[in-house]
Amino acid sequence: MMLSDEELTRYARQIVLPHLGGTGQQRLKAAKVAVVGAGGIGAAVIPALAGAGVGRLTIIDPDRADLSNLHRQPIYRSRDAGEPKAALAAQFVRRLNPFVEVAGVEQAIVPDNAAAILSGHDLVIDGTDNFATRLAVSDACVASGLPLLSAAAAQWQGQVGLFTGRPCYRCFVGDAFDADDCDNCAELGVTGTLTGLAGNLAALLALRLLAQAGEVKTGTVHLIDGLAGTQRPIRIVADPGCRACGTTSSQPPSSAPPSFSPAPSYP
Numbered sequence: 074m075m076l077s078d079e080e081l082t083r084y085a086r087q088i089v090l091p092h093l094g095g096t097g098q099q100r101l102k103a104a105k106v107a108v109v110g111a112g113g114i115g116a117a118v119i120p121a122l123a124g125a126g127v128g129r130l131t132i133i134d135p136d137r138a139d140l141s142n143l144h145r146q147p148i149y150r151s152r153d154a155g156e157p158k159a160a161l162a163a164q165f166v167r168r169l170n171p172f173v174e175v176a177g178v179e180q181a182i183v184p185d186n187a188a189a190i191l192s193g194h195d196l197v198i199d200g201t202d203n204f205a206t207r208l209a210v211s212d213a214c215v216a217s218g219l220p221l222l223s224a225a226a227a228q229w230q231g232q233v234g235l236f237t238g239r240p241c242y243r244c245f246v247g248d249a250f251d252a253d254d255c256d257n258c259a260e261l262g263v264t265g266t267l268t269g270l271a272g273n274l275a276a277l278l279a280l281r282l283l284a285q286a287g288e289v290k291t292g293t294v295h296l297i298d299g300l301a302g303t304q305r306p307i308r309i310v311a312d313p314g315c316r317a318c319g320t321t322s323s324q325p326p327s328s329a330p331p332s333f334s335p336a337p338s339y340p
């Protein structure tokens with residue numbers, strides 16, 4: 074996929090990067106990425122991917138901008154409160170980089186529509202705020218063979234992991250979260266810097282994966298501790314009874330607790 078003179082100028086500082094180059098930039102231009110959730114995580118992921126020249130973005134979010142969320146969603150302005158985030162985020166992308174084709178989808182992802190909305194993308198990045206949506210996204214990705222980057226942040230903690238088939242996100246969190254919601258998120262609190270860190274780490278992994286720059290390990294979740302100032306990776310073990318990716322689907326769902334408590338995330 075050829076790059077115009079204006080694109081070569083726009084991306085000059087990353088085209089000179091080792092492991093990226095013109096070939097990597099062309100791969101980014103050819104890529105189609107679905108960003109599920111245009112909240113705190115998405116507000117970091119979307120500018121990073123659009124600025125870097127990922128060719129096509131689909132931004133999926135059913136909610137509207139809210140004043141109480143702006144501390145972690147800097148792509149929106151105060152006067153945007155009450156407006157649909159998917160459309161606002163798409164407008165942000167068009168203003169940042171006219172070479173990116175962007176579509177805003179004002180829908181919540183549920184098991185019945187997940188495959189239809191996500192199919193046709195090269196990568197799905199999930200930064201939504203509840204486990205039911207994240208599991209619906211993950212199950213659709215497993216069924217469709219789509220790679221999934223999952224990012225979450227709450228309070229001072231962040232988690233980012235790439236899943237490609239098995240183990241999957243459901244192996245990580247288990248089935249108990251299917252009916253969970255995030256009604257208590259407003260009480261837990263979150264720092265906008267943590268959603269930004271987690272979102273930018275997800276974007277970094279996405280760009281490396283799409284440009285084929287270095288190895289991105291799958292089935293590894295990076296844990297960010299904002300209070301301790303540390304980050305460490307943990308390996309996720311495949312659950313043989315996982316109803317999404319398991320090889321023994323006749324078994325009852327595993328009741329084993331996850332090896333690390335999965336964090337809720339903020340819209």
Ligand SMILES: [Zn+2]
Pocket residue numbers: 239240241242243244245312315316317318319
């Ligand atoms: Zn699984």
